[in-house]
Amino acid sequence: MNYMGANEIRESYLKFFEGKEHLRLPSFSLVPKNDKSLLLINAGMAPLKPYFTGVEEPPRKRITTCQKCIRTGDIENVGKTSRHGTFFEMLGNFSFGDYFKEEIIPWAWEFVTEVLKISKDKLYVTIYLEDDEAFEIWTKKTNVDPSRIFRLGKDDNFWEIGVGPCGPCTEIHFDRGSGKINSVEEFIKAADEDRVVEFWNLVFTQFDKNEQGNYNRLSSPNIDTGMGLERMATIMQGVNNIFEIDTVKSILNKACEVTNTEYNKDSNKDVSLRIITDHVKSVTIMICDGVQPSNEGRGYVLRRLLRRAARHGRLLGVNGVFLNKIVDTVVENYGAAYPELKEKQDYIKKIITLEEERFNETIDAGMEILKGYIAQIEASGNKILSGNKAFKLYDTYGFPFELTEEILEEKGMAIDVEGFNKEMKEQRERARAARGENTYMGSDESPVNKIDASINTVFDGYSNLKLDSKVLMLADEKELKDEMSAGEEGFLVTEVTPFYAEMGGQVGDAGFIYGDNFKIEVKNCKKNVGGKIYHIIKVLEGKVKVNTIATLEVERDRRNNICKNHTATHMLHEALRIVLGEHVHQSGSYVDDERLRFDFTHFTTLTSEELEKVEVLVNEKVMEVYQVVTDVMSIDEAKNSGAVALFDDKYNEEVRVVSIGEFSKELCGGTHIKNSGQIGLFKIISESGVAAGIRRIEALTGFNAIKFVENKNTVLKEAASALKCNEKDVLRKITAQALEVKDKEKEISELKAKLLQGAENDIINNSKDVKGVQVVTASLKDIDANGLRDLADKVRNKLNVGVVVLGSVAGDKVNLVAMATKSALEKGIHCGKIIKEVAAITGGGGGGRPDMAQAGGKDASKLSDALSKSYEIVETLVK
Structure with a gap:
């Protein structure tokens, strides 16, 4: 050997x-x-x-x-x-x-x-x-x-x-x-x-x-x-040990270098180094295959591995971002077998960096939450953190379970592990339910997934929207059928079809299938788990049987609009690469007859200038009326020609390459228009983030884009009419009115402050003595929480041994505040306890410190009763 x-x-x-x-x-x-x-x-x-x-x-x-x-x-x-x-x-x-x-x-x-x-x-x-x-x-x-x-x-x-x-x-x-x-x-x-x-x-x-x-x-x-x-x-x-084989050992050595830690000197540190080595390797390849950090599903697996590696970096004394420095070594060792790693190397490092930075922020936030939990445990005399709270730290704040356990151990405390495991089990069950129930090998037992492997429906719908073909299979949700009658819904398979099956982000076609004695509505067209094309149908008239010859006709206008949007996604992709850089790659897309959605790799929100450049560039190429040409070639020929391919897609030995003039060239099995001029108009309507390092653009084409612009124009005209100005002066008029409103609000606030100054003495004059404590209460109108707090503070400053409890109704909300002098605290007064009981009467809640507390309420009709309760509460608190 x-x-x-x-x-x-x-x-x-x-x-x-x-x-x-x-x-x-x-x-x-x-x-x-x-x-x-x-x-x-x-x-x-x-x-x-x-x-x-x-x-x-x-x-x-x-x-x-x-x-x-x-x-x-x-x-x-x-x-x-x-x-x-x-x-x-x-x-x-x-x-x-x-x-x-x-x-x-x-x-x-x-x-x-x-x-x-x-x-x-x-x-x-x-x-x-x-x-x-x-x-x-x-x-x-x-x-x-x-x-x-x-x-x-x-x-x-x-x-x-x-x-x-x-x-x-x-x-x-x-x-x-x-x-x-x-x-x-x-x-x-x-x-x-x-x-x-x-x-x-x-x-x-x-x-x-x-x-x-x-x-x-x-x-x-x-x-x-x-x-x-x-x-x-x-x-x-x-x-x-698998960590000692050549490829993994070189990653381990890099982990030692970036954490400044020597291997085989400390068993605990060795564990951390091995975890970092394994997890960075895993997340590098997961991100390359399109997995994004998230709080559910496979994204949660990625996030968990990445944060676990970062956590062990902290245990080795690394506080900053470091995991991305190991990625190059992973690519060096695995790039020959999986060349897509080299293609996406910079993108992978950026995603890992962003996620590690986010973890560093959340772990600090988690520490603050945990400190609060520890204080609560100490105050209660308990020694156990509930499983619910431990899971919330883990799930919501990304705080590792073992870190919570370790910190609690240092304080002589522990976690309710059984409760934590119960929460974890429920989460797994939710995730399993989200994936759906399955039978052996994950194959859905629906009849459409039992289409014989020998049946291969030919798609002949790139340019042909109407043709005749034989019906090979009929089925409903439960079983295969020999015939289907008016009113029945189910699935239909033919030898040849002009209907495009939902794939590559493009929706399936709709239309009709008909013959001498029947008419069928095609609601959608899809592929089953084995890649077989089937039509989702409803029989409108008559009866259709297996082996019948039928006419299949795609809804022409709908298909045309889908084609416009699909060609526009290719042009948008290329425009983004030109404006933002070569790091932009398609991460997902959705194309129907109304709009297009395009997800792509990028790390920051696009500026209005960048969006404008992208939109203008696409429209320039639309107006240049490029021919849209489709060529069939080998996968190697396609890639050598410069055609863009999706990293996580598997292609047949022969592929379709869609070229839009000299502007764009992509591998694509979808349907397209004949020239870019048919798009008419391209209009971006939104840009947003959907995951770490993934942005989304939604856009319209053709008459839908024109309608969108017309609607905007109508709103502008209506705004100009309401403001009694020309359309070009709308912004100036709104800005002027906003400044005027701001000045009026300031004036009203100052008037309210003057009115309150005069109210201080009136409020104090209505005070009551309760066991040597001067208790002042008052009900006011239209005073917000800040104004109420300021007034209470001024009243308190005029008291020797006293408590102030004020309430105000502002709109449909009740604001409450309680304040006490230092000498009143010595007598046992606690504003937090007072405000909690007072607020409860108004259907609200709140709390605070012994010297000051605030609350909100819902029922304004109970404010008077609530304030009256203050005297009784003070009496029970005074020593």
Whole structure:
């Protein structure tokens, strides 16, 4: 066995299976497509589910990949153990009804012993207890020592998830120890002690388990294998820890450098360094694949990892932003395998910087909140922080649970962990509900997701909006149908369609399908989880049957408006890159017949000048009437031609490139107008932020844009009429009136102050003595909270031992204030307690210090009763 770097192992594996007629596919994005069962891709086979379930035809029967994966189930163990990491790479080879056990077992042994050159004396094999077929292949088609094959039960060597496809598996293990293992019992003990490490799992999907628990043989069994690259690298490099393999170690070294910390000197610091190393690697690749920091879903996973890494930087004494300095090292080690990392390197660093800066602010805010909670605990004599409050710190303020725990421990306090876990469980359930319920492999059981893999509807609607085709399938929400009658709603599939299926941010087409005896409304057109086109329909007249020839006609005006908006998004994208810079990339879009929405990478709000430049540039290109040309070419030809592609999209070997003159060139499967002049007018109506580093522009085109401008013009005319001035003088007139109103408000305020000065003595004259404390109350009108506080302060200054309680009704709101002299406090007076009871009578609440408190109320009719209560409250407080 020779030393091999992680990148070398990856390439040798993929090359080996290419030699076995496998199609090498690049890693799919970490963001699942058409799969609600997962937040993030967590296994090599996960993106290939549609091929396993038969809802989509694979590009080839044999496929090999190295898949990026994220798992956070054991996040608390990351950095503490030798094996746990959140990001990992899964090498896999897959057969979809092609080869089976007789091929994969000898191939696996060949790769391990002849390519990797691992000694047979260091290897063990496990098989499922009842899989005699696998045992025979291992012993007859490889030169493995039969005494090194162990039979294990279902828990270890049988793969199944509920009902559906399942089957036995065989695993290959590496022995780190010395001396031969001679029995199953010895093997299990060695595995538990980490002496024996499993590195390759070969799953034989040969059964279909039904609801009754029966295992029926599949007519076309599949092969699904998975080899953890990091684990394989530890074996090939003779190390026991994934943080010591070449690619990860270089990131760890960089983490040491930027935190000024030496590795292997302090076990606690080592844990922090490993956490930083793993989490920065994970967030770098997640951001590259389009995940944005947020408080829910996969964005929450990203935020949690990033903040956890930043938190451990603080534990190492780093107070400023530092995580972005490690990103370059991640790209150096993984950029060859995943070139999109190099393309988005600066963008990734900017997002991480913004998020870390935000965390530094929130962690300081969280500290203040926690200090308040600690004060409350101390005042109550309790020693436990409620799970609700701990979760609020964690969830709302991004304050790490372990940091809360650590600070409380220093104060001799603890967290109600059970209560915290209850809150966490409820949040997970909310997130699960938001993703929706799923069945095996995340495939929705709706009839539209059961369209036979052999059916491939041809889209012929780029220039053709009306054609005849055969109806291949009908269904409602529950089942497939042979026919559908007037009033019924459901789904319809044809051989050919002019209807564009919702995709790439463009909405699906609407229109009609009709024949001699029926008429159908097409409400939308979509693709199922397997990429099959289906129409969402309502039968308006007559009866339609499967195999009927029908005429399909797209609503022309609606499609035309969609085309205008789609072409405009391409032009907007290019204009933004010219005005703002090359860092701008599309992050998302939505195009319908009324407007367009375009999300893009940028880090600050666009100025009015920048927006104007973008809008003018697009309109200039509209007026130059560029021809919109579509060419079909290979993906490599498209990229070499300078066409812009979306990083997280997977493209077929042949792609459509849409060029708008020499101005814009993008890969796009959507529909477009014939020339830019057909857009007519382009008008930006809003610009906003939707996530860290992501901005959104909404815009209109054509008559919708003209209508928007006309509405603005109408409002301007009405404003000029109301102000009795010309349209060009509206702004000047409004400014002048605003200044006049401000002066009047100041004058009114001064008059009120003068009136209050005269009221001070009248208020004091109505005071009452309560156990030696002079109690002054008064009900006033139209005095705001500030004015009421000033008046109370002036009255208090004229008292020796006294309390002032004032109330005012301003509009429909009650304002209340209580103040006390220092000598009154010595007698037991507490304004906070007084105001709390007084406010409650008016249906409000408030509080404050012993010497001053404020409150608000809702019921003005109870103000007099509330103020009268003051005397009674004072009497109970005076010592």
